[in-house]
Amino acid sequence: MKMANFTLHHLPLACLLLLSAPLIAFATSIPEDFLQCLSLQCENTTPISEFVYTPINSSYSSVLNITIQNLRFLTPYTPKPLFIVTPLHVCHVQAATICSRWYGLQIRIRSGGHDYEGLSYLSEVPFVIIDMVNLRSVAVNVEDKTAWVESGSTVGELYYRIAEKNRTLGFPASVCPTVGVGGHFSGGGYGMMLRKYGLAADNVIDAQLVNAQGQLQDRESMGEDLFWAIRGGGGGSFGVVVSWKVKLVPVPSTVTVFSPLRTLEQNVTKLVHQWQLVANKLPDDLFMRVILWSDNSSPNGTRTMKAIFSTLYLGGVDALLEVMKSGFPELNVTRQDCIEMSWIESVLYFAGFERGSPLEVLLNRSSNTKSFFKDKSDYVKEPIPESGIEGMWKRFYEEDERVPIMIWSPYGGKMAEISESAIPFPHRAGVLYKILYITDWTNGGNEVAPKHVSWIRDFYCYMTPYVSKSPREAYINYRDLDIGTNNVIGNTSYEQASVWGKKYFKNNFGSLVLVKTAVDPHNFFRHEQSIPPL
Numbered sequence: 458m459k460m461a462n463f464t465l466h467h468l469p470l471a472c473l474l475l476l477s478a479p480l481i482a483f484a485t486s487i488p489e490d491f492l493q494c495l496s497l498q499c500e501n502t503t504p505i506s507e508f509v510y511t512p513i514n515s516s517y518s519s520v521l522n523i524t525i526q527n528l529r530f531l532t533p534y535t536p537k538p539l540f541i542v543t544p545l546h547v548c549h550v551q552a553a554t555i556c557s558r559w560y561g562l563q564i565r566i567r568s569g570g571h572d573y574e575g576l577s578y579l580s581e582v583p584f585v586i587i588d589m590v591n592l593r594s595v596a597v598n599v600e601d602k603t604a605w606v607e608s609g610s611t612v613g614e615l616y617y618r619i620a621e622k623n624r625t626l627g628f629p630a631s632v633c634p635t636v637g638v639g640g641h642f643s644g645g646g647y648g649m650m651l652r653k654y655g656l657a658a659d660n661v662i663d664a665q666l667v668n669a670q671g672q673l674q675d676r677e678s679m680g681e682d683l684f685w686a687i688r689g690g691g692g693g694s695f696g697v698v699v700s701w702k703v704k705l706v707p708v709p710s711t712v713t714v715f716s717p718l719r720t721l722e723q724n725v726t727k728l729v730h731q732w733q734l735v736a737n738k739l740p741d742d743l744f745m746r747v748i749l750w751s752d753n754s755s756p757n758g759t760r761t762m763k764a765i766f767s768t769l770y771l772g773g774v775d776a777l778l779e780v781m782k783s784g785f786p787e788l789n790v791t792r793q794d795c796i797e798m799s800w801i802e803s804v805l806y807f808a809g810f811e812r813g814s815p816l817e818v819l820l821n822r823s824s825n826t827k828s829f830f831k832d833k834s835d836y837v838k839e840p841i842p843e844s845g846i847e848g849m850w851k852r853f854y855e856e857d858e859r860v861p862i863m864i865w866s867p868y869g870g871k872m873a874e875i876s877e878s879a880i881p882f883p884h885r886a887g888v889l890y891k892i893l894y895i896t897d898w899t900n901g902g903n904e905v906a907p908k909h910v911s912w913i914r915d916f917y918c919y920m921t922p923y924v925s926k927s928p929r930e931a932y933i934n935y936r937d938l939d940i941g942t943n944n945v946i947g948n949t950s951y952e953q954a955s956v957w958g959k960k961y962f963k964n965n966f967g968s969l970v971l972v973k974t975a976v977d978p979h980n981f982f983r984h985e986q987s988i989p990p991l
């Protein structure tokens with residue numbers, strides 16, 4: 458692990474004086490001054506041209522655009538950063554933090570760039586991106602079953618490095634391998650082992666963070682309150698997390714996967730209704746999520762609904778068939794539907810790679826998931842009646858085929874055992890499943906965005922009677938600015954931020970605000986849905 462040998466003593470005296478004074482944005486020649494400030498901070502001699510990009514650099518646009526997942530925000534009119542800093546050492550993170558504060562510039566922190574609303578690379582006020590892409594080492598310790606993973610790694614890189622060392626250890630994080638560890642762990646992070654081992658953030662045991670003063674802290678020096686807040690309280694509020702220490706989990710040498718497809722003509726309405734009653738009660742080793750969409754493939758070429766029951770079982774096929782026979786016989790899963798493989802092969806399977814693809818595909822950071830999209834989320838605590846489900850199908854038929862998708866992810870198991878306040882992520886016992894609503898398109902680009910965004914908002918409205926209430930809960934990693942935002946300039950009151958904050962964090966929101974007030978009272982780390990100080 459690289460460790461920064463950096464303290465406030467390395468700052469010029471004027472810098473120290475300014476850090477303790479109110480921050481002022483200097484109108485004159487920020488670019489040169491900011492670059493000079495950066496070059497003064499670190500003892501190492503890396504030229505800043507190797508890790509800082511300004512709009513006059515020929516590679517500025519490619520560095521900016523490379524990890525932008527949501528093409529809605531890749532337009533000529535999207536606000537662009539004054540600088541992109543891609544730290545090569547922790548010291549560069551500290552320097553970027555200190556110099557941005559000095560010059561009154563906001564920071565956007567980016568790890569994997571998957572934020573649904575683009576908050577890791579967009580801002581309405583002058584800003585700097587700290588892009589963690591170069592800080593992505595993964596050090597796996599098989600003996601004590603832990604790993605230190607730098608924030609710029611993708612979860613695919615983490616999975617790969619674990620499998621490289623040991624095939625019976627794994628980690629419970631995202632299904633999509635290009636998701637960045639930095640943002641993902643900050644908001645909770647779940648995948649196909651959610652019911653067995655909880656969230657990624659439930660399995661974080663230490664972290665290194667650069668705080669608003671530019672100091673590097675670990676769990677011990679940041680204290681338990683801040684360490685609690687960064688595990689699920691959402692990215693970009695408390696500091697730049699440089700690396701995480703995680704507890705690895707045991708996985709069997711053989712797991713079983715299956716993904717049977719069922720259509721309306723094969724009773725999909727009754728099947729998903731029944732799924733709601735059983736999926737959160739099946740053994741923890743089984744995670745069966747449902748992916749729903751509609752297209753024009755009914756026998757007479759008209760619209761139909763389709764569901765894939767995408768399933769991971771942590772064990773062999775014989776045991777799985779027994780579980781399915783007693784727990785969900787209506788799905789009629791057969792041995793022919795099932796494939797046995799190693800856990801790491803199942804990671805590739807659920808990520809959509811061809812069977813037999815080399816594990817190295819997990820190291821490919823350039824995602825094939827880029828598209829135009831608007832997503833939202835809900836939590837379901839009572840089964841939705843069949844009439845309510847049929848109403849969903851009706852609305853799906855009013856949108857273009859294949860544009861809307863729903864993913865229903867069952868809870869229960871380990872998720873129901875962890876208390877609501879163990880970490881800031883509060884959606885635990887009592888949740889049957891989470892819904893991710895997606896509208897995802899490539900045809901028509903941003904011109905058709907208003908139509909699709911309007912459809913998903915109407916659909917969300919339709920779902921009101923069927924989902925959690927007071928608050929209507931939402932998952933912070935499925936960022937949705939429709940549910941409320943902070944003021945872009947000036948302070949945001951506790952009441953205003955509670956509108957979105959309680960949906961993501963329920964009663965933990967108050968504790969997050971107290972931590973923020975203690976560690977970043979001037980609200981240096983801020984964005985449209987960052988935790989505000991009092």
Ligand SMILES: Cc1cc2nc3c(=O)[nH]c(=O)nc-3n(C[C@H](O)[C@H](O)[C@H](O)COP(=O)(O)OP(=O)(O)OC[C@H]3O[C@@H](n4cnc5c(N)ncnc54)[C@H](O)[C@@H]3O)c2cc1C
Nearest residue numbers: 568569570571572577632633637639640641647692693698
């Ligand atoms: C295609 C796709 C698939 C997904 N699949 C899953 C899934 O299976 N399970 C799941 O739980 N989620 C999933 N997500 C959601 C994903 O977990 C979140 O979008 C997550 O925040 C992404 O992290 P990132 O580092 O890639 O994003 P970024 O856009 O880089 O960051 C997201 C937020 O975290 C902040 N942040 C980033 N890095 C740091 C850091 N080092 N320190 C402090 N703050 C930081 C950013 O400022 C921003 O506010 C998916 C998203 C997409 C687009």
